Amino acid sequence: MKKLIIIGGYGNGTVVQSTVEDINDVKPEWEILGFLNDKEKDSINGYPVLGAIDKETVNKYLNDPDVYFFYSLISVKLNHKFLYKLQDLEIPTNRFATIIHPTAVVAKTAKIGYGVCIQPFVSVGPNTIIGNYIHIFAQSLIGHGSTLDDYSYVANNACIGADVHLKEGAYLGTNATTLEYVTLGKWSITGIGAVVLKNVEDYAKVVGSPARVIGTTK
Missing domain, CATH: 2.160.10.10 (Hexapeptide repeat proteins)
Incomplete structure (x- = not known):
């Protein structure tokens, strides 16, 4: 199974989590490792918070080619003014899950x-x-x-x-x-x-x- 880290949390991030769980109910495909989140420290919907949304945390997982990311921090409020949050992570585009x-x-x-x-x-x-x-x-x-x-x-x-x-x-x-x-x-x-x-x-x-x-x- 491929591994997934969701960048975000309650809201769009947990909707992505639910979608992944529905995929796995049909055919196991993804192992959700957890979330990256700047506010929550423990867990989100039973999945661990792996750390803050920063390059240092991301780099702990980039060396594993089976780990993919999903960036959920896009919304009316989180618009072009917040793109630096994604760009600063420097994650290769092909490491983002669809x-x-x-x-x-x-x-x-x-x-x-x-x-x-x-x-x-x-x-x-x-x-x-x-x-x-x-x-x-x-x-x-x-x-x-x-x-x-x-x-x-x-x-x-x-x-x-x-x-x-x-x-x-x-x-x-x-x-x-x-x-x-x-x-x-x-x-x-x-x-x-x-x-x-x-x-x-x-x-x-x-x-x-x-x-x-x-x-x-x-």
Whole structure:
């Protein structure tokens, strides 16, 4: 079995943990060694906290080629301003695990990068390109031909139309929907239930139906 260290904790980290456990229920694939976390010191959901999120702790495990990592610290609050937390660790990209729930449906022609978590009942259409360090939450749909750049975030029940482009760090909220062929700009936030009918600018915050700009993430 491959070994996994989850960088993070309660929240996205424990959702990744649950997804891994569901994978192992079907076919044992991952041994969760534990979490890296700056706040918790003992355990998270029964798994040990191995240490803080720092290069010194990571280096203890990098020499074992069977150890992989998952970076879960991406969210509305943990955006581009916090990327240094990942970059400072200097973990090679190919040492990040991609976790796909057994109930997810992923087209054979989809291309998926490293450090991706695809959760229950997600549908990923043909000819999609999914980059690195991306969360795709339960029951969301990624339309055919769409591209999700690194650090994108797709919340549960979101629907991405065909040939849509989520630029680096774009966040699509719960139950949000996009028209086909639109682009969501770098580190933009599309709020809960929004309906996106036209391109969203870089760093914009949009809400509503149709989606309108209410602020910035800079």
